[in-house]
Amino acid sequence: MKRMILAALAVIWALPLWAVEMGDDGLHKPGWYKETFKDLREDFADAESEGKRLLLIVEQRGCIYCRDMHENTFTDPRVKEHLEETYFPVQINLHGDTELIDTDGEALSEKAAARKWNVMFTPTMIFMPPELDESKPAVAQAVAVMPGAFAAGTTFDMMTWVAEERYLDQSEEDFQRYHARKIRERNDGSTD
Numbered sequence: 001m002k003r004m005i006l007a008a009l010a011v012i013w014a015l016p017l018w019a020v021e022m023g024d025d026g027l028h029k030p031g032w033y034k035e036t037f038k039d040l041r042e043d044f045a046d047a048e049s050e051g052k053r054l055l056l057i058v059e060q061r062g063c064i065y066c067r068d069m070h071e072n073t074f075t076d077p078r079v080k081e082h083l084e085e086t087y088f089p090v091q092i093n094l095h096g097d098t099e100l101i102d103t104d105g106e107a108l109s110e111k112a113a114a115r116k117w118n119v120m121f122t123p124t125m126i127f128m129p130p131e132l133d134e135s136k137p138a139v140a141q142a143v144a145v146m147p148g149a150f151a152a153g154t155t156f157d158m159m160t161w162v163a164e165e166r167y168l169d170q171s172e173e174d175f176q177r178y179h180a181r182k183i184r185e186r187n188d189g190s191t192d
Helices: 002-014 040-049 064-073 077-086 110-116 152-163 175-188
Strands: 053-059 087-093 099-101 107-109 124-127 144-147
Touching: 040 053, 040 087, 040 099, 064 152, 077 087, 077 152, 087 110, 107 110, 124 152, 144 152, 152 175
Parallel strands: 053 087
Antiparallel strands: 053 124, 099 107, 124 144
16 A cells, blocks of 8 residues: 555656646746737836846747747756846747737737748747847847757856857857857866
């Protein structure tokens, strides 16, 4: 009997604690996403008032790569901390009909915005600059765009690279070199 109880508890503990609630639109809805009216100028101002960077994350219903990011990457404590403390993440539906106001003031649906921004992969993370140029659409002023699903280490390094504004001078160390260095440091045990 005791073994059966322990086996049952093991099964319960093995259940995915990282399972993320799904919305009516079929997209993941973790608590760190910001619920906004998708006016990106307002979202930028709200992010700035919180001392954070605006981050747009484009997803779509049924995206296995989005699921992987939500279950395996965004749950990594380092990545999750960035999502909650450093960034102001706003979800964009690749095929959504919700109206969005782009940073250049154009009103269009989420899916039209994704086409305008040339987003072809989900998830795609669009990292906005610390100062907004209201004459340009979001993707034209993004400091980095990360198309596709990546493991926690790569995502953490990209989020850190952007947060530290390393994109401003890439003559010595662009993201690929930065990421390779961080991997070596983690493998050597010289950093987290």
